[in-house]
Amino acid sequence: MITQNKILLAGMVIVGIAYVYQPANAETASAAVLANTCYSCHGTNGKSVGDMPTIAGKTKNFIVDKLKAFKSGAKSSTVMMRITKGFSDSELDAISGIIANK
Amino acid sequence: MAKISRRHFTAGLGVSAALGSLTLNGKAPFAATGKAQVVVVGGGFGGATAAKYLKRFNPKISVVLVEPSSQYATCPFSNTVIGGINKMDYITHNYDALKKMGVTVVHDLVTHIDGAKKSVKLAKGGDISFERCIVSPGIDFRWDKISGLDASTANIIPHAWKAGPQTILLRNQLAAMPDGGTFLMSPPLNPFRCPPGPGERVSLVANYFKKHKPKSKILVLDPKPKFSKQGLFKEGWAKLYPGMIEYHHTSDDGIVVRADAKAKKLFTEFGEYKGDVINFIPAQKAGKIAQTSGLTNKSGWCPVNQLTFESKLMPGVHVIGDASVASPMPKSGFSASAQAKVCAAAVSNLLQGQSPGTPKFVNTCYSLVAENYGISVAMVYGFANGKIIKMKGSGGLSPSGANAEYRSKEADYSRGWYASISQDIWG
Missing domain, CATH: 3.50.50.60 (FAD/NAD(P)-binding domain)
Structure with a gap:
């Protein structure tokens, strides 16, 4: 796990630097790519069109608290407890930051 | 030109x-x-x-x-x-x-x-x-792996594993089948598109039979020893469709080696099986x-x-x-x-x-066992040493033995997922 995290962080740093050079309206990898994984169930930019909860329009703190509660099991869920366990706390933090700004 | x-x-x-x-x-x-x-x-x-x-x-x-x-x-x-x-x-x-x-x-x-x-x-x-x-x-499709079937026989024995006219054909065949008939189905060997798909198909055909053709049977000839979400599907079938589904695996004559489209028969190593409607999903x-x-x-x-x-x-x-x-x-x-x-x-x-960038992926496969009975399998994937890896501790199946409320919620989420992903892609 330690090696994995190191590789992941290394990748994020590279992308983080690259982000500076992106056109102003462009999204790029790293946090944005992580947040993109949410949209397959919660709709583009977190705006759900069906029975999935909409996650757009919430504050960063609200989202990150929910995600961490799913991960720890403090908040019950069907699938979110299985999904949040695949992300580090810093990734959940980064994802929440992106979604909150949508 | x-x-x-x-x-x-x-x-x-x-x-x-x-x-x-x-x-x-x-x-x-x-x-x-x-x-x-x-x-x-x-x-x-x-x-x-x-x-x-x-x-x-x-x-x-x-x-x-x-x-x-x-x-x-x-x-x-x-x-x-x-x-x-x-x-x-x-x-x-x-x-x-x-x-x-x-x-x-x-x-x-x-x-x-x-x-x-x-x-x-x-x-x-x-x-x-x-x-x-x-x-x-x-x-x-790998038609070379089955004798007696090819792209031209798919209008008699549909695969319905690419959606469109094949979906309609299989639907129409089931709608025309008399009550008391047999739906004969054969899923493919791994790897193939949508691993829990055959189990869901069995479920939703059973759901249709239960309501409209309750004397009908489903017979599955599966060349594999086990299939995706097997425990959850079989739990749901026992509860919702008792006695309707007979499922053969590798070791109990599940390997189909030949088909006769006109006679509507599938032949295994040891036997032959007739279906009023047959759905053969070829290897891929x-x-x-x-x-x-x-x-x-x-x-x-x-x-x-x-x-x-x-x-x-x-x-x-x-x-x-x-x-x-x-x-x-x-x-x-x-x-x-x-x-x-x-x-x-x-x-x-x-x-x-x-x-x-470094990728991360999520996959969640929802399946409906009935309109108000959903199950899922999920996994988060990361990247290490040049390969996609499963993130330890993440993912897994819906719990076995869950109550009706849980299954109903996952059925709602199944439809919710479909609405969202369709919008995320084509909307």
């Missing part, structure tokens, strides 16, 4: 000056000849997502999506059509939203991808050149364009760099979705769309001379 006589289109905003800037003017060109930074081949879960997310990452990238059909029917939720719950319009989507985002959609068939020349050839004539190409060709390989363009290896699938999905056999060409070797990810629409987002990010970065 002189290209000069044909109407050209320019796909790019900046790249096309050399072609003389003739534009599409409302009519589809007889032959599309042009140039784009990225050509996307196939408008399914992988291709349509890739086109949309390329534009989201960087609207300045010129993107041409080549897809033969103007409407796309999804395999996910096609079992609800087969089971009489939904109509075809529920699973049918179009490309209007992609066009509005600035994706040039060409309704034609790519007949060749030339990695050296960096261009694709179109069936109606003409070529489109690219800097990078993203191919999402889906699957093709990467979609035809991947085979004929040299993107596949001996396995029949497309080896890729799992960081960028760039083909290991053809630089500059990326392969995503069912056709790619992205194990441990399953071949699902959800996986294809997740891979497309990662691939689009990588391609967007690479076009600007930047390194691709």
